[in-house]
Amino acid sequence: MQKAWWKEAVVYQIYPRSFMDSNGDGIGDLQGIIKKLDYIKNLGITVIWVSPIYKSPNKDNGYDISDYQDIMDEFGTMEDFDELLKEIHQRGMKLVMDLVVNHTSDQHKWFLESRKSKDNKYRDYYIWKDPVDGHEPTNWGSYFSGSAWQFDETTGQYYLHQFVPEQPDLNWDNPVVRKEVFDMMTWWCEKGIDGFRMDVISLISKPEEYKDGPVKEGEKYSFCGAVTANGPHEHEYLQEMNQKVLSRYNLLTVGETSCVTLEEAKKYARSDGKELSMVFQFEHMDVDSDEHGKWTDKKLYLPDLKEVLNRWQKGLEEVAWNSLYWNNHDQPRVVSRWGNDSGEYRELSAKMLATCLHMMQGTPYVYQGEELGMTNMHFSDVSECDDIEEKNIYIDLVTDTKVYTHDQMMDIISKKGRDNARTPMQWDDSENAGFTTGTPWFAVNPNYKTINAAAQVEDPDSIYNYYRKLIELRKEEEVIVYGTFDGLEDADENLYIYTRSSENKKILVICNFTEKELDVPASIADMVKENRGILIGNYKDISEKIRPYEAVVYLTK
Structure with missing residues (x-):
């Protein structure tokens, strides 16, 4: 298998607004990130991905960008950014920026011009359509519910927005738009950044025909992503981006690819390097969804999760590369979702989930606070x-x-x-969890008194230090990065078991997703009995049984 620095990386995602506030205004900022770089370095992280920090009116927390080459006032200045980049590089880490180019803010200079008149030179930077029978051009519904079309009185036309109305979609079929985007990306690369996480990049190529999509019974709109994802020119545009920008630098590139299939992912992240390094897929995030999407209290059925992850592990083997994640800024906290966030089992289950993910093939992503076992928060209204x-x-x-x-x-x-992912980072047990000396922009989870970084950094048995060991193991054991993956006991409803194998090494990973004590399955009993040592485990001692939320990684050859 072809080696690459980004395959061996471990990425730490920062949501700047909630990470660390340096000036007491209640909002995290770039100087706050700089203050905490040693904490991230100590964890063993090699790459930091920072969610959008560009100029924005904040209709969607910075994913509505009004100027791609300036910094949001609350976060600091371009000088602060330059200092951040320098400090990250001085510590031997790399910086990945969020790239949001499916849409801009409606306050971006391009859109302000575009909406002035039908013959404005920026008109074709966005997607404008005439009404059909006095209504929206199609029945597409936005990701955030409601119509994906917004009527504009000035010119009597609708513009497309797949997210909030203040996020008009760019027209990627316009070569001038593509050039503008590529020039902007080059500007950041010349500054010295090390890659891009590409927001909803699978949505940039729209269908050739704008027509109604299928509608579920009782609903008014057809989900736009099902119609627009992986469009007819998607790979053509990404290959152009690669040719004109990405291939000129040694970058990590990861695409957020809504509605991506395994077969599509092989095109996006194929090993010939013509498009992206890897993609984020969402199939495993949907295993506890139902007819109301994620808005359900449906419990996880473990064989469903295994089916998805195992299929992606085997499907991309030797062909492309996986990204590995449980958490990000769009997902609830995994220890509350698929672990057990009660006092007795929170630490064990957080370590188990980390083991299960980090031993797989792919590049692991750690979301801020995940390494502390931060939990969901209860909202009453x-x-x-x-x-x-x-x-x-x-x-x-x-x-x-x-x-x-x-x-x-x-x-x-x-x-x-x-x-749940956006509550402020829990640094210590002082007021506001040490996140700010002011009033935090969003409520702090009340459990910060017991769950915080200060309590864990010096504790050798903490979740934080368990993550350190996992990350260190990836650097020491090549089999964890490049070895082949094979799932075992796929139908087991309690245990996730798999092996990773290289020419001269094999490891066996066992993860108990329940609070039950279980017997070792007969199919792996010999491997367990004849093991050559334990690489890592979340219990201090060894047992003949598999204990509640136990994770253990055996070296078997």
Whole structure:
């Protein structure tokens, strides 16, 4: 298998608004990140991915960009950014920037011009369509509910926005738009950044024809992503991007690819290097969804999770490369979702989930606070929420359709909402978890008194130090990075078991996703009995049974 630095990397994602506030205004900033670089370096991290820090009106927490070559006021200045990049590089780490080029803010100079008139030279930078029978051009619904079209009085046309109305989609079919984007990317690469995480990059190529999509019974709109993802010119545009920008630098590139299939992923992240290093797929994030999407309290059925992850592990082997993640800024905290965030089992289950993920083939991503076992937070009223998606779904499923009661919906938002990932980072047990000396922009999880970095960094048995060991193991054991993957006992509803193998080494990974004590399956009993040592485990001693939330990695040859 072809080796690459980004295959051997471990990435730490920072959501700047919630990471560390250096000036007491209640909002995390670039100087705050600089203050905590040694903490990240100590964890063993090799790459930092920073969520958008560009100039933005913040209609969608920085994913609506009004100037790609300036910094959001709350986060600091371009001088602060230059200092951050220098400090990261001085510590031997790399920096990946978020690239949001499916859409801009409606306050971007291109859109302000575009909406002025039909013959404005920027008009074709965006997607404008005439009304059809006095209504939207198609029945497409946005990712955040409601129509994906916004009527503009000035010219009597609609523009496409797959997210909030203040995020108009760029027209990638216009070569001038592509050149503008590529020039901007080159500008950042020349500054010395080390890669891009590409937001919803699978949506940039729109269909040749704009026509209605299928609608679920009882719903008004057809989900736009099902119609626009992996469009007809998607790979052509990414290959052009690669040729004109990416191939000129030694970068890590990862695409957020909504609705991607395994076969499509092989095109995006294929080993010939013509497009991207890897993609984020979402199939494993959907295994506990139902007819209401993620807005359900459906429990995880472990064989479903194994089926998805094992298929991606085997499917991309020798062909492309996997990204590995449980958490990010759009997902609830995994220890609350698929572990057990009660006092007794929180640490064990957090370590188990980390082991399960980090022993797989691919590049692991750690989201801020995951290394501490930070948990979901309970929201009792939608007024406590910040996320536009949560507010819209409350209207949809409580106010309008009455699918759920208020209490049911708030319980589901507390389990699945994006705000769970956006509560401030828990640094210590002082006021506001040490995140800010001011009033935090968003509520701090009350459990910060017991779950915080200060309590864990010096504790050799902490979740933080367990992550350190996992990350160190990846650097020491090539089999963890490049070895082949084979799932075992796929139908088992309690245990996730797999092996990683290279020419001269083999490891066996056993993870118990329950609080039950279990017998070692007969199929692996000999491997366990004849093991050559334990590489890592989340219990201090050895047992003949598999204990609650136990994770153990055996060296078997």
